[in-house]
Amino acid sequence: MLDCTPKDITERKSGGIINPAKTCQPIGAMYAALGIHKCLPHSHGSQGCCSYHRMHLTRHFRDPVMASTSCFTEGSSVFGGGANLKASIQNVFHIYKPDVMAIHTTCLTETIGDDVSSIIKTAEIAEGKLVIHANTPSYVGSHITGFSNMTKAMVSYLAKSTSPEKKEQANIIPGFVNPGDMREIKRLVESMGIEYIMFPDTSGVVDSPMTGEFEMYPEGGTTVEQLQDTGNSQITLALGRFASSDPADLLNKDYKVPVATLKTPIGIKATDALLMTLRNSFAREIPKELEIERGQLVDIMTDTHFHFHGKTVAIFGDPDIVTGITEFVLSLGMVPLHVLTGTPGGSSSSAAGSFEDDINGMLKGAGIEANVKSAGDLFTLHQWIKNQPVDLLIGNTYGKYIARAEDVPFMRVGFPILDRSVHSYLPIVGYRGGMRLIEMISNALLDRADRDAKDEDFELVM
Amino acid sequence: MAADLAESIIERDEFIVTKGKNKKQLKCDADSSAGCVSQRACVYCGARVVLNPITDAIHLVHGPIGCATYTWDIRGSLSSGAELYRNSFSTDLKEQDIIFGGAKKLAAAIDGLVEKYQAKLVFVYSTCIVGVIGDDLEAICSAASRRHNIEVIPVESSGFIGNKSAGYRAAGDALLRLIKPFESTVVEKNNSINYLGDFNLAGEAWIIQNYLRQMGVELNVTFTGDSHYTALKSAPNARLNIIQCAGSMIYLAGKMEELYQIPYIQISFLGIEDTAASLRNIAAALGEESMIVKAEELIAKETARVENIIKGYRAKLEGKKAAIFVGGGFKAISLIKQFREIGIDVVMIGTQTGRKEEYEIMNELVDDGTVILDDANPAELEKFMMEKGANLLVGGVKERPLAYKLGIAFIDHNHDRKHPLSGFEGAVNFAEEVYSTVCSPVWKSLTSLGMGSGVENHG
Numbered sequence A: 001m002l003d004c005t006p007k008d009i010t011e012r013k014s015g016g017i018i019n020p021a022k023t024c025q026p027i028g029a030m031y032a033a034l035g036i037h038k039c040l041p042h043s044h045g046s047q048g049c050c051s052y053h054r055m056h057l058t059r060h061f062r063d064p065v066m067a068s069t070s071c072f073t074e075g076s077s078v079f080g081g082g083a084n085l086k087a088s089i090q091n092v093f094h095i096y097k098p099d100v101m102a103i104h105t106t107c108l109t110e111t112i113g114d115d116v117s118s119i120i121k122t123a124e125i126a127e128g129k130l131v132i133h134a135n136t137p138s139y140v141g142s143h144i145t146g147f148s149n150m151t152k153a154m155v156s157y158l159a160k161s162t163s164p165e166k167k168e169q170a171n172i173i174p175g176f177v178n179p180g181d182m183r184e185i186k187r188l189v190e191s192m193g194i195e196y197i198m199f200p201d202t203s204g205v206v207d208s209p210m211t212g213e214f215e216m217y218p219e220g221g222t223t224v225e226q227l228q229d230t231g232n233s234q235i236t237l238a239l240g241r242f243a244s245s246d247p248a249d250l251l252n253k254d255y256k257v258p259v260a261t262l263k264t265p266i267g268i269k270a271t272d273a274l275l276m277t278l279r280n281s282f283a284r285e286i287p288k289e290l291e292i293e294r295g296q297l298v299d300i301m302t303d304t305h306f307h308f309h310g311k312t313v314a315i316f317g318d319p320d321i322v323t324g325i326t327e328f329v330l331s332l333g334m335v336p337l338h339v340l341t342g343t344p345g346g347s348s349s350s351a352a353g354s355f356e357d358d359i360n361g362m363l364k365g366a367g368i369e370a371n372v373k374s375a376g377d378l379f380t381l382h383q384w385i386k387n388q389p390v391d392l393l394i395g396n397t398y399g400k401y402i403a404r405a406e407d408v409p410f411m412r413v414g415f416p417i418l419d420r421s422v423h424s425y426l427p428i429v430g431y432r433g434g435m436r437l438i439e440m441i442s443n444a445l446l447d448r449a450d451r452d453a454k455d456e457d458f459e460l461v462m
Numbered sequence B: 001m002a003a004d005l006a007e008s009i010i011e012r013d014e015f016i017v018t019k020g021k022n023k024k025q026l027k028c029d030a031d032s033s034a035g036c037v038s039q040r041a042c043v044y045c046g047a048r049v050v051l052n053p054i055t056d057a058i059h060l061v062h063g064p065i066g067c068a069t070y071t072w073d074i075r076g077s078l079s080s081g082a083e084l085y086r087n088s089f090s091t092d093l094k095e096q097d098i099i100f101g102g103a104k105k106l107a108a109a110i111d112g113l114v115e116k117y118q119a120k121l122v123f124v125y126s127t128c129i130v131g132v133i134g135d136d137l138e139a140i141c142s143a144a145s146r147r148h149n150i151e152v153i154p155v156e157s158s159g160f161i162g163n164k165s166a167g168y169r170a171a172g173d174a175l176l177r178l179i180k181p182f183e184s185t186v187v188e189k190n191n192s193i194n195y196l197g198d199f200n201l202a203g204e205a206w207i208i209q210n211y212l213r214q215m216g217v218e219l220n221v222t223f224t225g226d227s228h229y230t231a232l233k234s235a236p237n238a239r240l241n242i243i244q245c246a247g248s249m250i251y252l253a254g255k256m257e258e259l260y261q262i263p264y265i266q267i268s269f270l271g272i273e274d275t276a277a278s279l280r281n282i283a284a285a286l287g288e289e290s291m292i293v294k295a296e297e298l299i300a301k302e303t304a305r306v307e308n309i310i311k312g313y314r315a316k317l318e319g320k321k322a323a324i325f326v327g328g329g330f331k332a333i334s335l336i337k338q339f340r341e342i343g344i345d346v347v348m349i350g351t352q353t354g355r356k357e358e359y360e361i362m363n364e365l366v367d368d369g370t371v372i373l374d375d376a377n378p379a380e381l382e383k384f385m386m387e388k389g390a391n392l393l394v395g396g397v398k399e400r401p402l403a404y405k406l407g408i409a410f411i412d413h414n415h416d417r418k419h420p421l422s423g424f425e426g427a428v429n430f431a432e433e434v435y436s437t438v439c440s441p442v443w444k445s446l447t448s449l450g451m452g453s454g455v456e457n458h459g
């Protein structure tokens, strides 16, 4: 099935994409905006885009995703969308009553050149209500860029510095991860006894509990007061530089909040780095319970390393997640042969180098040569795998076609996951997340080994 | 929430009626208002949904990446042959293309894909942005068509010129181009029929094909479920068109009547009542005695087979209340009848793109007190489902979690359906699906969790 992919790799002149490994900016902006308490994301463009973004997020989180749209018509595309946006601002606050309206643009409004910030400035906005916006043209970057841009807008519109003295608190930008990951990161920080502001924070919004009532604005999300207070924090931890370093840098530039840009805390090394940074910045001890968790993870790794050693793996998805997973599987002795993200390049203004450099650096350290690519697509990944098969494929739902065509065990991680549930509740970050990842990898590899074993090789104990 | 709603409802007043209460006309088919949380999709979406099931075509989306990603294989249309349609092709427009135009990139993408996949048919979908930067799709496609000596058909589906219905029309135009006979060919009429408006979700078209075969009716081609280039090309040869999803196909059917003298009849294979009536109508329209006899045999046999099963479900479901929010009006109408077959009353009904005539029929079919609404937003759905005590919502992807959050059962009657819902076996599946969600034990967990008085088992 679906095996139309030719094995021979020929140069692709067109620059088009076959089977994307990314999607567009606005959906990332919408997701970020959901992480503000009582915020309604607003899509400035045609209603179709908004509908698609909501649908996609709904499929991933299996929770209602609310967002409004400017509902463009032919007229607005000719004369500009100013009138539509102003009407939208009025209607949104009147009908849906959020505290914050977070506008993102779409390709259409970017192309016709609507100047959203001037439109906002001249719009009537009710007392006590806030409107922020991010420009999110999809012909630049990916959904990760959109997430970063909206998070940046939270800083540029809302952050303040109210005193020259910094407070003893950390800003934490978790990046484009699941609410389950955000909860886990918060738990780590809390257990160190450190005050913090996480933004955006979609936990309690897209993983809200069943109450028998539909809450347009569930309890979760970073509050406006917290966002305003980010300028007073002593440090910003940007977790995952593609999604998080731009907003952190802006806080530094505008309010002199120093930045620590770290990897998404996947696996031992990256989680250690997070905790050590917190420890050093706030002079706290790592609590016993985290020491124990770490010890347990190491114990599990040693108990099972023989299952993983030398197993080849292909990894694709969003750059911050892929970077973290690559580092973690290397620490298990696995061999990444193909590593790909659909998101292009490095994050726009960060000087921290590129995805390909990061991954190649890690691989070089392990003495492995591999195919590594940013701005790639799944057609390319599939061709790579055809030429150099792997034992395991790790990525989002779209990997299932390749897994089936090539009969490779497949482990779902990242965004979007449209065909399984619960993934957004359970973390892959932190030591506990590391345990979960090992469980997932073992299940994928060992279920396959059991399935394929000859009777005489079929074993009870593995 | 309730207080906020009062106002939203004042503004959308014209789009909502309660049967028996107000005499006014429901307003529909208008643009959604700026700033709404609309459930509606775009022109491109409508066009893509109709054309995507053509299995051996390259469906190339000319635009930025998102429009292609979100439509990658989301429609559960099954294929008995080619799988090419399940790939996602995009020109992935970039900043420089927006400035200088995307024509070159598009032409190169077509060349590359045709070479790779040896396809005979390419659809090039226009997205909003292409409408603005003004790439001449027509010219690019006909040049590519000549270059490769295959069909490269532009689909004019820039999203902001209307809603999904406009997309159906754009797809209709593309299909008309496709089925247009080559100048050298003479259309030779045969005794077959075309089946319009079944996308073979979960294999539904196969069920109907099987019925037709048993009646001795020759099926020429299905638009567009499990169809392919060669079969579609033969469409003008048919004697009769039968249309299932009227919203998406009525335009095409009208045109085919005009151009190829193919009359059409509307049918519906949702529910036992409509399925039986439709099979009879087809036989009657074709007018052959043997078909009429065989249709009766088939109906008798199948009804006998499923009747008792349905009765069993009916006994368990009697008295439950359903809310319906689906795309088209025609489907909504069939659903009202189908719910009646399993003893369920419809207390709220709405569509995204229903037409005036369809709303009139709905209004006739439902009981007094039923709420009828056009292009509803989530808050309205919530309000009326709670007010009317619905036990079940029929809807699409975005409505599912909403229903669940309210403790209301749900079935998907759209892209995400998992079982065929057409014909006699579809009627059984439908009853089974309704039963398994309405009577699921999960709803009991809500109350026993003791999470407060808000949580009641509506099931």
Ligand code: SF4
Pocket: A046, A047, A048, A049, A050, A052, A107, A108, B042, B043, B044, B045, B063, B067, B126, B127, B128, B129, B157, B158, B159, B160
């Ligand atoms: S850009 Fe236009 S065509 Fe694409 S999803 Fe948005 S509304 Fe639809």
Ligand code: SF4
Pocket: A024, A025, A026, A049, A052, A105, A106, A107, A108, A138, B063, B064, B065, B066, B067, B068, B127, B128, B129
């Ligand atoms: S037009 Fe742009 S914003 Fe809309 S779906 Fe397509 S890529 Fe995304």
